[in-house]
Amino acid sequence: MQNKLVLTEVFTNALPVLEVLEQAGFEAYFVGGSVRDAMLGKDVNDVDIATSAFPNEIQALFKKTIDVGIEHGTVMVLWEKETYEITTFRTESTYQDFRRPDSVTFVRSLAEDLKRRDFTINALAMDKDGCITDLFDGIDDLNHQVIRAVGVPDERFGEDALRMMRATRFSAQLGFDIEEETVLALKKNTSLLEHIAIERIQIEFIKMCLGQFKYKGLTYFVKSDLYEFCPGLNKEALKKFSAIEHSLDNERQIWATYLLLDEYVPNQINAFMKSWKLSNKLIQQVASLFQSVNYRIESSADLLYIYRLGKELALETENILHYLQYPSDPEAVLFIYETLPIHSKQDLAVTGKDLLKLTNSKAGKWLGDALKHIEEAVVLGKLNNSKQEIITWTKQQALIPETDNN
Numbered sequence: 001m002q003n004k005l006v007l008t009e010v011f012t013n014a015l016p017v018l019e020v021l022e023q024a025g026f027e028a029y030f031v032g033g034s035v036r037d038a039m040l041g042k043d044v045n046d047v048d049i050a051t052s053a054f055p056n057e058i059q060a061l062f063k064k065t066i067d068v069g070i071e072h073g074t075v076m077v078l079w080e081k082e083t084y085e086i087t088t089f090r091t092e093s094t095y096q097d098f099r100r101p102d103s104v105t106f107v108r109s110l111a112e113d114l115k116r117r118d119f120t121i122n123a124l125a126m127d128k129d130g131c132i133t134d135l136f137d138g139i140d141d142l143n144h145q146v147i148r149a150v151g152v153p154d155e156r157f158g159e160d161a162l163r164m165m166r167a168t169r170f171s172a173q174l175g176f177d178i179e180e181e182t183v184l185a186l187k188k189n190t191s192l193l194e195h196i197a198i199e200r201i202q203i204e205f206i207k208m209c210l211g212q213f214k215y216k217g218l219t220y221f222v223k224s225d226l227y228e229f230c231p232g233l234n235k236e237a238l239k240k241f242s243a244i245e246h247s248l249d250n251e252r253q254i255w256a257t258y259l260l261l262d263e264y265v266p267n268q269i270n271a272f273m274k275s276w277k278l279s280n281k282l283i284q285q286v287a288s289l290f291q292s293v294n295y296r297i298e299s300s301a302d303l304l305y306i307y308r309l310g311k312e313l314a315l316e317t318e319n320i321l322h323y324l325q326y327p328s329d330p331e332a333v334l335f336i337y338e339t340l341p342i343h344s345k346q347d348l349a350v351t352g353k354d355l356l357k358l359t360n361s362k363a364g365k366w367l368g369d370a371l372k373h374i375e376e377a378v379v380l381g382k383l384n385n386s387k388q389e390i391i392t393w394t395k396q397q398a399l400i401p402e403t404d405n406n
Contacts, residue, residue: 003139005130010034010044017049017077017084018128020061026053027089027110029125029133036121039132039142040174049086050125052108058086072104089113111135118156118163119170120148145176153185161192164226165204172208172217186224193229201230202276209241209254218242231275237262246323249316252282256289257320266291285313292317297326301333303340307379311337341378341385348375349387350394358391361401370399 007015011030021028034047051058055070064078073088088106090113107113110125110133117123120138132139141148147170149156149163157164164186167178178186193201208217218238227233240261248254255278259269269290273283292309296317299305306314314333321328342348352367374390377383383393394400 003132003134005038005126005132007130008038008044010047011038011126011130013080013082014047014049014084015128017062017079017086021049021051021053021058021086022128024053024057024061026051026057027108028053028086029110029127031114031125032117032122035124035126035132036138036142038126039124039139047084049084050089050110050113051086052089052110053086054088054106058088073106091116115150116159117150118160118166120150121170121176123150141179145174146179147171147174147176147182148179149182149185153182154189157185157189157192161189162196162200162204164189164193164224165196165201165208168217168221168224168226169204169208169211170217171220172211172214175213175216177216178220183220183224186220186226190225190229193226198231198275198277202278205230206251206254209258210248210250212247215242232272234262244323244325248323249319252285252289253316253320253323255282255286256293257323259286259290260293260320260324264290288313289317289320293320293324296321296328301329301336303336303379303381304376306333306336307340307343311343341381342375345371345375347385348378348390349385350374350390354387354391355394355400358395359401366399366401370394373397373399 011034014030018028018030028049028051030047031050032048034044037044053061055067055073055075058075058077059065062077062079066076066078066083068074068076068085073090075086077084077086089108089110091105091107114123114125114133114135120136120141122138123134123136124138125133127133136150147167149167167182167186170176171178208214208221211217219242221227222235222238222242227235227238237258241258248257255273259272264272266287269287270283273286278286288309292305292313295305301314309317311334314337315330318328318330318333337343348371352363352371355367355370356363374383374394377393378385378390383390
């Protein structure tokens with residue numbers, strides 16, 4: 001792997017920002033993951049910039065800026081309809097909470113800035129000509145597909161315990177091995193994860209599970225005992241999860257599949273997911289997927305099942321079934337969905353107001369029950385979705401309270 005790259009469009013678009021900084025007498029580089037991914041030939045969607053300019057100096061050079069993390073040296077610059085995060089070279093003090101430095105000192109030295117980074121493959125900087133600065137043999141580690149902490153691993157994890165999750169996540173995404181000393185430091189420092197907010201752990205966990213090489217990342221995650229400091233995770237279920245080859249598409253599929261592998265029962269799901277501080281919407285979707293997969297293991301997809309679940313979750317159910325090596329039939333599910341006469345209650349030709357006009361009774365449980373019966377009859381093809389036909393059928397079925405003419 002060479003120490004010079006041909007810049008792709010995402011970098012060339014940002015060159016004017018670097019040039020503004022350099023023309024003012026400052027150093028400026030592309031840094032971190034964007035450089036790593038460019039060297040691996042991966043798509044790069046956004047770039048981070050590091051500079052010797054201090055935050056107030058950055059603000060003075062650009063017309064449109066936003067203070068996104070100015071206390072840590074980061075200023076967002078708006079340039080040609082794009083936004084770029086520019087961070088001042090910095091050193092960091094002790095980390096009493098194992099996540100954030102007690103204080104940050106801005107410096108003019110790129111070398112000092114790169115020393116504080118997590119892994120050698122992320123401690124790379126690239127100038128406007130594509131020349132790479134590599135002070136910690138990060139290019140060699142990219143060539144050998146190794147994740148290695150910068151400097152002393154214990155110190156890096158002691159500074160920011162989330163870096164342990166990031167190590168296993170990068171392994172899952174890149175397919176890299178974690179270097180031996182870094183692995184030993186993972187095992188030694190797992191308990192530090194207790195100091196990290198569960199929301200931040202959850203982000204890394206999901207990225208790891210969605211990784212192309214999740215088996216590798218999850219193997220390190222389990223062997224290092226990091227899982228013990230994540231709520232409710234089970235070693236054997238994680239091993240089963242890591243051993244399955246097929247890919248899942250999103251977070252709710254990850255959680256639903258894990259819960260199925262760990263043989264949870266429905267009334268346990270809410271407490272488990274609340275312990276990860278997940279949103280109520282996500283919890284509801286995961287519970288629906290969990291139940292629908294169990295239903296489909298025993299039964300075929302039918303009209304009411306697909307209508308109630310909806311197209312998206314019904315197709316995701318088939319994906320999970322495939323993932324777990326059960327029979328699945330997404331084509332049949334899609335065909336049934338597309339031939340449904342209605343796709344939601346809002347598609348019905350009558351409303352609750354229409355039914356109320358047929359009686360002098362007040363709205364109550366009867367109204368919801370009537371609409372439910374109508375909805376099911378239309379979905380099952382027993383009743384055409386025609387206002388007049390529905391009203392006639394509703395009267396025949398005695399779903400509406402009789403009008404009191406006295």
